[in-house]
Amino acid sequence: MAQPKSETIEILGAKMHLRRAGKGAPLLFLHGAGGVPAWLPFHDALSEHFELLVPDHPGFGASDTPAWLKNIGDAAFCYLDLIEALKLGRLHVVGTSLGGWIAAEAAVRNCAPFATMTLIAPAGLRVTGVPAGDPFIWSPEEHARNLYHDQSFAERALAAPVTPELADLQIKNRFAFARLAWQPRLYNPDLERWLHRIKTPVQLVWGNEDKLLPAAYAQAWLGKLPRARLLPIPRCGHLPQVERPDEVVSAVRSFIRENAP
Amino acid sequence: MKFHAFHLMPYRHLDMAEAGKYRSYWAVLPNRLYDPAAGADLYQEYIGQLELAARLGFDGVCVNEHHQTAYGLMPAPNLVASILIDRTRGMNTRIPIIGRALPLLNNPLTVAEEYAMLDALSHGRIVAGFVRGIGCEYHASGANPIYSHERFHEAHDLIIRAWTEPGPFEFEGEQYNFKYVNTWPRCVQRPHPPVWIPSQGSAETIEWAAHPQRKYPFIITFSPVESVMRFHELYKQQARNYGYEADGSQLGWAVPVYVAETDEIAIRESAQHIEALFNNYLYMPLEMILPPGYTSVASLKAILATKKGMTTAKQTMQDILAKGTFAVGSPETVRRKIEEAHAKSGFKVLVTMIQFGTLPDHLVRKSTELFAKEVMPKLRPLGESAARAAE
Numbered sequence: 001m002a003q004p005k006s007e008t009i010e011i012l013g014a015k016m017h018l019r020r021a022g023k024g025a026p027l028l029f030l031h032g033a034g035g036v037p038a039w040l041p042f043h044d045a046l047s048e049h050f051e052l053l054v055p056d057h058p059g060f061g062a063s064d065t066p067a068w069l070k071n072i073g074d075a076a077f078c079y080l081d082l083i084e085a086l087k088l089g090r091l092h093v094v095g096t097s098l099g100g101w102i103a104a105e106a107a108v109r110n111c112a113p114f115a116t117m118t119l120i121a122p123a124g125l126r127v128t129g130v131p132a133g134d135p136f137i138w139s140p141e142e143h144a145r146n147l148y149h150d151q152s153f154a155e156r157a158l159a160a161p162v163t164p165e166l167a168d169l170q171i172k173n174r175f176a177f178a179r180l181a182w183q184p185r186l187y188n189p190d191l192e193r194w195l196h197r198i199k200t201p202v203q204l205v206w207g208n209e210d211k212l213l214p215a216a217y218a219q220a221w222l223g224k225l226p227r228a229r230l231l232p233i234p235r236c237g238h239l240p241q242v243e244r245p246d247e248v249v250s251a252v253r254s255f256i257r258e259n260a261p
Numbered sequence: 262m263k264f265h266a267f268h269l270m271p272y273r274h275l276d277m278a279e280a281g282k283y284r285s286y287w288a289v290l291p292n293r294l295y296d297p298a299a300g301a302d303l304y305q306e307y308i309g310q311l312e313l314a315a316r317l318g319f320d321g322v323c324v325n326e327h328h329q330t331a332y333g334l335m336p337a338p339n340l341v342a343s344i345l346i347d348r349t350r351g352m353n354t355r356i357p358i359i360g361r362a363l364p365l366l367n368n369p370l371t372v373a374e375e376y377a378m379l380d381a382l383s384h385g386r387i388v389a390g391f392v393r394g395i396g397c398e399y400h401a402s403g404a405n406p407i408y409s410h411e412r413f414h415e416a417h418d419l420i421i422r423a424w425t426e427p428g429p430f431e432f433e434g435e436q437y438n439f440k441y442v443n444t445w446p447r448c449v450q451r452p453h454p455p456v457w458i459p460s461q462g463s464a465e466t467i468e469w470a471a472h473p474q475r476k477y478p479f480i481i482t483f484s485p486v487e488s489v490m491r492f493h494e495l496y497k498q499q500a501r502n503y504g505y506e507a508d509g510s511q512l513g514w515a516v517p518v519y520v521a522e523t524d525e526i527a528i529r530e531s532a533q534h535i536e537a538l539f540n541n542y543l544y545m546p547l548e549m550i551l552p553p554g555y556t557s558v559a560s561l562k563a564i565l566a567t568k569k570g571m572t573t574a575k576q577t578m579q580d581i582l583a584k585g586t587f588a589v590g591s592p593e594t595v596r597r598k599i600e601e602a603h604a605k606s607g608f609k610v611l612v613t614m615i616q617f618g619t620l621p622d623h624l625v626r627k628s629t630e631l632f633a634k635e636v637m638p639k640l641r642p643l644g645e646s647a648a649r650a651a652e
Contacts, residue, residue: 138548
């Protein structure tokens with residue numbers, strides 16, 4: 001199993017922290033609002049087949065919080081710069097929740113760097129009449145319970161010890177998340193108008209029991225993306241890569257095989 | 262010492278058993294729990310209480326701003342200030358609005374305009390309070406708490422410039438941009454109305470308010486008396502660092518007050534109402550009172566470490582008395598409590614919340630009259646002899 005290696009790349013004066021593991025076609029993983037406090041089995045499994053790149057978004061994890069980071073568009077442009085700086089050519093992207101939103105915002109600006117995109121329950125769109133959950137008002141317990149369908153995951157998350165370092169990281173990530181997603185809460189009303197610009201094949205992965213972004217949101221994406229398909233995951237919440245890593249890894253692999261032979 | 266009667270105008274007819282089913286009385290409490298007819302009567306009751314305070318000789322009557330909450334029915338405090346100005350016509354009563362929550366606004370020039378109107382309507386009797394709003398109001402307004410400080414400072418600078426620089430001029434900021442700043446009317450008070458900064462005592466705010474360019478009176482709200490004294494000391498220390506001595510008129514204490522015939526009667530009559538204030542109306546989970554960025558990371562960590570947030574833990578009357586967050590008792594007791602605090606910090610701005618929680622009209626009136634007749638006269642000279650000696 002490949003051990004991730006840490007490195008730093010400077011974008012517009014800000015240090016971006018990046019973990020890299022495995023060999024193969026380059027695959028960029030864009031994390032959700034919780035960041036990547038721990039390397040997951042899901043990352044291990046992907047790194048067995050790809051050169052996996054896991055950056056911390058600007059403002060998150062071990063990356064700097066640059067003054068230029070004001071909104072989701074800044075995060076998107078930052079990744080277009082980062083992809084150029086990596087000099088890996090076209091790459092595959094897997095983005096989850098906030099990371100899926102950033103991937104879509106980058107791709108409407110320029111989808112040329114992306115060979116395929118797998119978006120796991122991405123934020124970014126609004127669906128009138130289907131309220132999203134509010135992670136900024138949930139207590140830590142509600143947060144854990146609402147993210148998972150299988151409550152044994154929530155129990156484990158709640159029972160896990162919180163070291164001072166982890167507590168600091170959680171505060172940093174929460175501040176950065178608010179910077180990007182406080183208002184409008186978890187979406188950009190302009191995004192849906194430009195999703196047709198994403199000519200890249202997109203696979204949506206969505207837990208049917210998602211309480212943060214209900215499964216109806218998947219239909220909104222399908223309706224706007226020109227080349228998209230949906231993999232619904234039954235009995236699963238907002239984090240399929242944690243609750244059902246095998247299914248998600250296998251979906252990523254087969255989608256990439258089909259679309260970028 | 263100067264005396265100011267202050268009101269939150271809570272919705273005191275709330276069905277608290279029903280309201281208790283929600284996470285807070287703020288932002289998420291369904292407004293079906295508000296009865297418009299009862300609310301309309303409350304406005305008259307509360308305005309009448311402030312008018313009474315003015316007639317009893319308080320130096321000022323104060324209003325303030327809160328949104329989407331049973332805690333306070335004044336989302337637009339300037340409307341009430343306007344009525345108070347008229348009810349106190351011909352009197353010297355000051356009307357502090359403490360204050361408008363600047364970061365919640367997309368156009369802070371409306372505050373420059375409205376305060377200038379109130380200053381004109383009152384012939385120069387208003388005090389301009391500026392606040393950031395409390396954490397819940399970033400949920401209620403959508404304003405991003407990450408930019409709370411930046412928006413506050415920028416909006417403040419914009420308003421002061423709008424009052425003091427000839428218009429029109431252009432304002433270019435990070436948060437606010439205006440092609441034309443040209444406020445009509447202009448303020449009666451020159452260069453502009455006095456500014457107050459109500460605060461819970463953050464170090465950043467003390468440093469900013471005490472700055473020699475500003476020297477803004479710093480009003481500590483709803484804190485244990487020991488904390489109030491500590492924050493006053495920090496302000497004085499900060500002033501010394503800037504090279505001047507802070508005057509007592511720069512130091513304020515905002516505190517709920519209840520006076521009755523004896524200590525025992527005062528405690529008995531007020532207990533359930535003050536407990537309702539702290540435990541029900543003011544209760545907010547951390548996610549609501551401290552949204553990300555409302556405080557700096559360092560301040561947030563300090564708060565989480567001590568879990569001192571008074572709004573997150575239930576308190577009994579005994580706790581409240583022990584902390585001194587409430588000045589309650591006979592006229593003698595209340596006078597002594599205020600004298601003791603004054604002896605420590607020398608503050609000369611007292612802001613007494615005359616109604617709190619569910620306290621009914623007849624008790625507010627009784628307590629306010631007792632305070633005005635039996636407490637205020639003896640406290641009034643406090644700090645004045647020192648001021649005269651310094652002149």
